[in-house]
Amino acid sequence: MIVTTGLTKRFGQVLAVDRVDLQVREGDRYGFLGPNGSGKTTVVRMLLGLVYPTSGTMEVLGASIPRHVSTVLPQIGALIEAPSAYAHLSGRANLMVVDASGPRVRGGRRNRKRRVADALDRVGLGGVDDRAVRKYSLGMRQRLGLAAALLRSPRLLVLDEPTNGLDPQGIREIRDLLGELNAAGTTIFLSSHQLSEVEQLCTRVGVVNRGRLVLQDDLSRLRGPTGRVLVRTPDAGQAAAVLGGRIVHRDADRLVVADADVAQVNAQLVTAGLRVTEIGPERRSLEDLVLSVTGSGSDRFGRASAPFPGMPGSDSVAADGTARPRDAGAEPETEGSSQ
């Protein structure tokens, strides 16, 4: 679906994207992650023919970009950074304009009303009135942007932060919608810094940091068990004695045991008559993974003696007002361990 080789973009002195080799397969739900300013958006813009690469090649839907944008782009729905619309027009009128722009399709004019109505229905704006987009809430604008991306039933959806500004219910809805579309055969390329969003939706991730692709793999493989067991027990002292040298770490009633077999550890503890509150295999969280391969975002300009050494960007809020990845993607350490 998307294959780039050695994709590089230089803006003057700044190397925004550095030899990126992306591979997105048909049917993937691909999460494209990275701190703010790491080059995600530039890659997305290059894929859509908006920014021309300095070097490297791109192939999208089997054709080379930017040479074949006119045949490739009609099959792509895109939400690029923030959703945009003509503020003085209604949402419906905006979609009519967007639909009328671009290459002609068969029955384009006749079916325009229906296509627009369908797209609005899909994103939950079917009953929207004729108020101007200027009076829309951020969530409504986001939905409208998605509707515009869905107008021509694309084979590939390229989405940049699609749930920005939505409430939890809205996020859920959009995630379900994307899942549905994917099940129907649409490949989804989701660029985001919201780890939880990617973790819940995507099957495959790519992580960029300072313009380089530092990680690209299936999520299931990345998030495999670590070979350790997490145990929570009120009898932590005795448990530590029973498990002996296999204890890697102990923190009050929590134990980390170097053993791949959860059932075996559990049996041992129960046989010893110890109470177990929680037990389960340790899994790497996506957050840990991403933070281990990326540094702080390029929107952070701390002094040499940063107040929180080793905690990249933990105190900052991005320029666009959204929470930083650490906050957004934070999840309990023992996620998935209670059974």
Next chain:
Amino acid sequence: MIGVELAKLARRPRSWVAIALLCLLPILVAVFVAVTHVAPPPGQGPALLSAVLSNGSLFPAAALAIVLPIFLPISVAVVAGDAIAGEASAGMLRYLLARPVGRTRLLVAKLIALIVYVLFAVLAVAATSYLTGIVLFGDKPVALSSSGITAQGVIANSISGTGLTPADVLLRTAGAVAFIAVSMLGVGAIALFLSTITDSSLAAALGAMAALITSGVLVALNAAASISPYLPTEYWLAWLDFFRQPILWRDIDRGFAIQAVYVVVFLGAAWANFASKDVTS
């Protein structure tokens, strides 16, 4: 895409407000002149105005002379400056291009919408001022002289003038409208080019106005006489020669030629820049 662009322009309240203001200013002038019967002495004030008192059908030409120096170029520069920069600042440029609308196609559509707007604005001024002129000043046969109405005004009518039929006046006004429209297209081309450079439509419009004002200053400056034939505003008023008897074609031809050069050069630059530009807005 051309239809889409025209519809966008037509749905902008701003477009209509600008045209309404353009039409209102000459009407305001006409009302003052009609009420007081105090016309500027021939050769002073807006061109042709002194002749209008005797014949209302000349008022479209006078009206165009009134809006030409500032109002018309401003409204054209605003629309042309908004063409690409406005889409960029609204965040719609990336969505249009990703639709995809080819860059050249988008630029051509914007240009054609601009041409239609310019023609419509100039014709609207001509039409409303014609009605105003007829209503307020009546419609007597016109006489023109070889020195033109600007210089001699009403006197010229009686001394050396030849009678003009209404069809003649119409034809000459049409020539003036065409000349002014082409001059405004020159302004539009400069603004359109700036519009592809910046993401701020205000900056593009002001940049074009700055170019015109600079040109106006230099045209009036004797020390700059050597370059003045190449400045965009040098022949702006040459269309007044349509109202001489016989028509004096020299400056009109040069005016058309110099505007054609500006249009071609700046549209070419706009295309070259836009087609190869990274869209990061």
